[in-house]
Amino acid sequence: MRLALMLTLAFLFQVKTSSVPKWQASDDEYPSALELSEDGLSLMEPAIVPEPKDGSRWWYTPSRRAHVHSAKAKSRLMQKMMSNKVNEDLRLPGDVLPSIYSIRLLPFIEEGNFTTDGHIDIFVDCIRDTNSISMNAADITFKSLSITVLDLTTNSPLAIVDFVDEQVTREIVTIKTATPLTAGNRYKISMDFTSILNDELRGFYRSSYMENGVKKWLAVTQMEAPDARRAFPCFDEPNMKANFSITLGRKTTMKTASNMNILSTNPIDGMPGYVWDYYATSVTMSSYLVAFLVSEFEAVPTSTTHRVPFRLWVKPQSAHLAGYSLSVGPELQEFFERYFKIDYPLPKQDLAAIPDFAAGAMENWGLVTYRESALLIDVPRESRGRRQSVADINAHELAHQWFGNLVTTDWWNTIWLNEGFATYLEFPSMDAVEPDFRFTDQFVVIELHYVFGVDALETSRPINLPVTTNDEINNMFDAISYDKGSCIIRMAADFIGLETFTRGLTRYLNARAYKNAVEDDLWLALQQQSDEEGVSLPATVKEIMDTWTLQMGFPLINVTRDYNTGGAVVSQERFLLRKDPGSTDTHVYRWWVPLTYTNGGSLVRQIQWLSKDQASRTISNLGATDKWVIFNYDQQNLYRVAYDTENYRLIAEQLMVDHTRFLDNNRAQLLDDTFVLASVHLVPYKSALDLSLYLKYEKEYVPWNAVLSELNYIDSMLYNQPQFSQWTVHLTNLVTPYYNHHGFQESTLDAHLTVFGRSDAMSWACKLMVPDCVDNSKAKYAQQMASPDNTTILSPNQKSIILRTGVENGGQTEWDFAFNQYKSKYDTSYLIAATKSRDTSRLNTLLERMIDSQSGIRLSEVNTLFNNVASNPVGNPVATDFLVNRWTDIEQSWLGTNYFINFFRYVCNRQNTQAQLDRLLQLRTDHSDILGNSKTVQQGIDVVVENIKWMELHQEEIGNWLSVSVPTTTTTTTTPSPPVPAGSPSVYQTSAILILVFCFLGLFIMH
């Protein structure tokens, strides 16, 4: 399944997705991170997280990555601590185990009905004598007289004495028999039932879409984690694998799809206009992988021939958006066949685009389901970020066909064996099918630096965490399972050796195929492969990896060199962004740490180990003492590194002379580690800022992307302070050469990371008023104003920045244009642009319109609007004044009191003075009925307190550094980009037209 990474990618690439699914929606209307990401500035702005509902609180840090997920982490831990259900018996006894399910379902997908008539025969093996058969069911109505248990050895029915229905409390039903079932015998359990086609996006549920003004209904499944029990009674635990023989009824106007291929279709007796589709029996698999789709969708086949045929199910009007996934899907699946040397075992593969879908996508074996935005894309008209995201989600789900479907986690505590691997495998597979994306090169900024934020909070959790209740199980689908999982796998691949490791994975898959696995099965396979290939390790794979999966967090490695002896003392401690003084955690955190390092003399990777019993050790002979040393070679490992001041000086010196002596990942690491360590007062800011001076020579996307969010925090703190002008000069000196390198104009020949790098560079260059960036953006904005309906003028990769810059540097006319475009086109990017004005009266007008229900602003965008005004440096005081002075007007408007908590939280991020804090505290006191008990409000206060502390500790320090290190004016000049001839099509327009033509031809061939 794909949840967390969707979030990550949305942040990185501004994916526009739908809002939080209904069944996850909270009482307060919080914008999801995904909604906020529509803002082109989201890379630079900390986002808001929903308030925990469980009484927990969470901490702000300067790192946006930590900030975004900290609430989730806290929420999860508190839920676990507060839950009294941990020991409640929700597991099935395992006395009988299923071998074959024969399931017949007839869904009525009609308003006023929405139920499914079902009949099931479950063939079970009795493992231990018992006279009660327990299985899972939820929201199912049983026809009690239909329940039978047949002894297949004697072909005689067992008398049933009771049927215990505990669906509401335990999601379990139990059939009691008069005589016991006997171990070693086989039985057939049969029953008729009715289930509900719910609107909760789980189990077998209904969804709809509009076609030519007519509402069309469909029914589809989402069974993971424990929701197959809502569609049919079953043994709904991942290690109770069985074969599924499915029959689906439908109207003849509809079609069905399931995991396997259809064998035959017959009319339903007594029901004219209805037929049964009989499906082939599935391979052995877990119940959470069962899938059905009953719809009026079109099944679009691939235009190329493959050993395993691929189709994409989509509502007819979106069929033209299927091409890209149909192109990369089969290539990805065939890559995995080569990579694992194991064929995909099913006769076909279907991908389906579902209008209402809770997760990003779901890897059902043979029928992978996606939310529409995760599968469908209009390649020429949408951004590179979207394209990468679609390919990536396909890679993730198709990797699951092996890691998850063929070999399945034994229980949900180790869901990382599914999700961490599917995440890890996105990278090699994407490199194979979209080499231009350089996806593996992006690993550190997509996964590793993100995990550093999430896992550096005391509220994190171990990767492997015992879980029992459904809430606990669902909470396991988080950044720790997905992203941290992928990071520790990558680390193991590095210390074992990538090729040996990959062969070890094949060994594991073959050993556990069609079965389940626990962590030790994986460690054993990797150990056997390592032993066979003579890989030498300081401890067993299990001993090493247990320290990474069974305890939370990750180490900070302190390296203190001895410049007399040429060695160093290397120590480990858990890295925390903030230590809670009231913490009761007494665990001693130690890991088996692969200390990979190199020095300025050799550049050769070396490895030594810190054992889990060593707080520190000495490494001798690190090379010449006048040369730098760096640890975490190629940043393959999950730890941060801090050095002594002299080593930082040597590194900074090398960066200025020739930064390419460090690998791209190590440059990203140096920037990210050092700025984060400085922000939490562990190294002087001077070390980080000295490192950053070399950025004027840096042209690569990954190091730049790694440092921008950290620079943004300093930028937002120093705004309006005496140091700000010098800070701006410093940033301009760094960013301008990067911007000049990429230039403003896109080209069809641009490499993927050039496009990404240009977006980052433009975003900052325009913000810093680099003339070429501003002038070109203004010219494009003027072109768009002249042709408001022309959608090819602005590149999707540049659109948000151009709109923002056009408004920032424009007058009333430009602002009016943005607002009117928003109203007439429902295009949120124009509304966000309008919030970027530097004119306070226009921002006030926007807030006035926000409380006017007739202004054309949609309720769903109120949070986006206010948050973006509040994050605008000019707008922050405007938004704060509006909140304080217009409280009653807001309350009496169509917004009511629903938005106050969010509004309060949004204005906090940029505030860093005692006077601002006092005003906020007074506001909370004045409106204690609404703000008083809110954890979100407290979080906002915490943010301001942390900001004030940061200012006390670092404002002067940074100011001193700036006055010594930065000239008073900008030293770099801008190379103007060639002007865009008015009236002639841009490169983008030309490519869009060409690709549209190809798309049309492609569709023509397909039909």
Ligand SMILES: [Zn+2]
């Ligand atoms: Zn997944």
